[in-house]
Amino acid sequence: MEKFALEMKGITKEFPGVKALDQVTFSVKKGEIHALCGENGAGKSTLMKVLSGVYPEGTYTGKIFIDNKEVHFRNIKESQDAGIAIIYQELALISELSIAENLFLGHDLMRQKVINWNEIYRQALIALKKVGLEVDPQLPVKHLTVGKQQLVEIAKALMKKTDILILDEPTAALTESDVAILVKLLNELREEGVSCVYISHKLGEVMELADSVTILRDGKTICTDPIAELNEEKIITKMVGRELTELFPYEKRSIGNEEVLRVENYTAYDKAGKVVSSNINFNLKKGEILGISGLMGAGRSELFISLFGGLPGKKEGTVIIDGKKATIKTPAQAINEGLAYVSEDRKRYGLVLGMNITQNTTLIALNKVMKLKMINKAIEIKSAQEITDRMKLKAPNLDVAVGKLSGGNQQKVVLSKWIMNNPKLLILDEPTRGIDVGAKYEIYKIMNELVAQGVGIVLISSELPEVLGMSDRILVMSEGQITGEFSREEATQEKIMVCATGGEKIG
Ligand SMILES: Nc1ncnc2c1ncn2[C@@H]1O[C@H](COP(=O)(O)OP(=O)(O)OP(=O)(O)O)[C@@H](O)[C@H]1O
Ligand SMILES: [Mg+2]
Incomplete structure (x- = not known):
């Protein structure tokens, strides 16, 4: 008999008006990395919330077995005690508190009359070392990149005895180097016999990491297969329920000379007077998609947030929108000028969740x-x-x-x-992060329609295939400067990477 660390059988979970899970079966072997794939809204996060006691027994039907024994979780604590740790899709750390405080929140060491901070820091360092993080545990969490925060969450999870680690889209916002740390860590955990449930829309990663894959569609289990029997196309077909032959519906178009945006000798400073964007020169034509490539931290978002009036500090240079000189000091002015900015951080800037x-x-x-x-x-x-x-x-x-x-x-x-606002200049910052392949395709098609109407689109993306697949022209940034410009025809991954890493040195 196969040894399953986890079995979920016949799980059904309803919300008012939605059957999020419909008789789902899901089994994970001991010591395997098991990817859970499916379109947006397929039920992945909900299934994991059922498992981890976020949705307690009684709010769903079906059975859960851990090591062949049926379990009944009434809350998160009980699932934790059974060795389950979950890292949520949206980060759950308290940004004002220090790393150590976050790690030990609710821990016995924090409940003492006199808190032994030395001991907390000592243990925090050990926990952080385990995930490959070398940072001062006294640092407030808000000073860490999203990727490092993710690792702190994992460190926190691993402080308890963990047999099943659940990662819900852990790499959506990670830099390449943080992804590398995470991959190494997961491989080590696998060696130790920890089972891992890995949810991701990045199918390349799934192929690289996972031992098996379960696919959900509309709240139902479609299949569970060993990775050897799959490839990206097969996963997509099973996720979407139909074949998706082309990923990037780029349409060849003729772009005129009319500019929607021209930026000349533009330098932006932060509040402290430090240069964030240095001597920027570029233009964007009406009906053109301009891809902006670069490594995370290259200053791409900062440049466009600044042009959008979203950064306080001083600015120098000329900005011309639709042929007229513009001084944009606030996002409200930018919106009035016909600009739209889809932020990469939807929770902070994009939505009012309530x-x-x-x-x-x-x-x-x-x-x-x-x-x-x-x-x-x-x-x-x-x-x-x-x-x-x-x-x-x-x-x-x-x-x-x-x-x-x-x-x-x-x-x-x-x-x-943002699209409802009929902008003439649409800035998309990592627009397809966390979006499934089918919906990505729809978003690209909407981009095509918008440029056909004469809208200029800036596409900031860390996904090179996306930039290469959808842009008419590509700018590359590194350290707050533009370090390369390529036409669609000239651009290749290699050329872009050379500019993104700051020079001709590589290669
Ligand atoms: N608290 C809730 N109240 C009502 N409906 C919910 C709630 N949580 C999830 N749903 C619905 O249940 C369905 C499954 O959502 P779930 O979050 O599990 O999807 P997912 O597979 O994780 O998708 P994504 O890839 O976008 O994260 C969706 O239709 C969602 O709107
Ligand atoms: Mg989800």
Whole structure:
């Protein structure tokens, strides 16, 4: 008999208006990395929340077995005691607290009358070392990159005895080097016999890491296969339920000379007076997709947030929008000038999680739905319905709070919101992060439609295939400067990487 560390049988979980899980079966062997794949809203996160006691017994039907023994979790604590650790899709650390405080939150050592900080720091260092992090545990978490925060969460999980580690899209926002640390760590854990459930939309990673793959579609288990029997195309076909022959629906187009944006000798400083973008020169034509490539931390987001009026510090140089000189000091002015910025950090800048879908999508385009100074409900709902239909948003209706949507569907709401505003210049910052392959394709098609209408699009992306697949022209940035420019025809991964790493030295 196969030795399963975990078996979930006949799991069904309903939310008002949605059957998130429908008789799901899911089994994980001891010491394997088991990828859980599926489109946005397929039920991956929900299944893992059932497993980890976030949704307690009684709120779903079906059975869970750990090491062949049936378990009944009434809360997260009970699943933790059974050796289950979960790292959520959205980070759960408290950013104002130090790394050590986050690690030991709720720990016995923190409950003493006199807290022994030396002991806490000592143990924190050991925990951090385990995940390959060499940082001062007294540092507030907010000073860490998202990737490092992710590793702190894993360190925290591993402080307890862990037999099953669940990672819900751990690498969506990681730099390449942080991904490498994580991959190494997971391989070590596998050696130690820890089982890992790995949720990711990055199928390349899945192929590289996983021993087996389970695919969910619309809340149902489609299959579980050993990795040897799969490849990326097979996974996609099973996820989407149809073959997806082309990933990037680029359409050859003729682009005129009219510019929607021209930036000359532009230098931006942060509040402390440090240069964030240095002597930037580029233009963007109407109807053009301009890809912006570079490593994480290259200053791509900073440059465009700054142009969007979102950075406080001083700015020098000239910005011309639609042929007219513009001074944009605030995002409100940028929006007035016809700019839109889809942020990479949807939770912080993109959405009001407690508000419903309609309210979120019409947040910016309010003037379009305003009538007699009041929001015309009917127009509001119709506009929101149109755009979210196009995006194939998966939600029971538009009155649900966006906080209740799956991660990828939240991102679709962010995109809808900005596109509804009919911008002439649309800045997309990692627009497809956490989005499944099928929905990515839809987003690319919407980009095509927008440029066909004359919108200029800036596509900032860390996914090289995406930049290469969708852009008409590509700029590469490194350390706050533009270090390369390629036409669609000239661009290759190698050429871009050379510029992204800052020079001709490599190769
Ligand atoms: N708290 C909730 N209340 C209502 N509906 C919910 C809630 N959580 C999830 N859902 C719904 O259950 C379905 C499954 O969502 P889930 O978050 O499990 O998807 P997912 O596979 O993790 O997707 P993604 O790849 O986008 O993260 C979706 O239709 C979602 O809207
Ligand atoms: Mg999810």
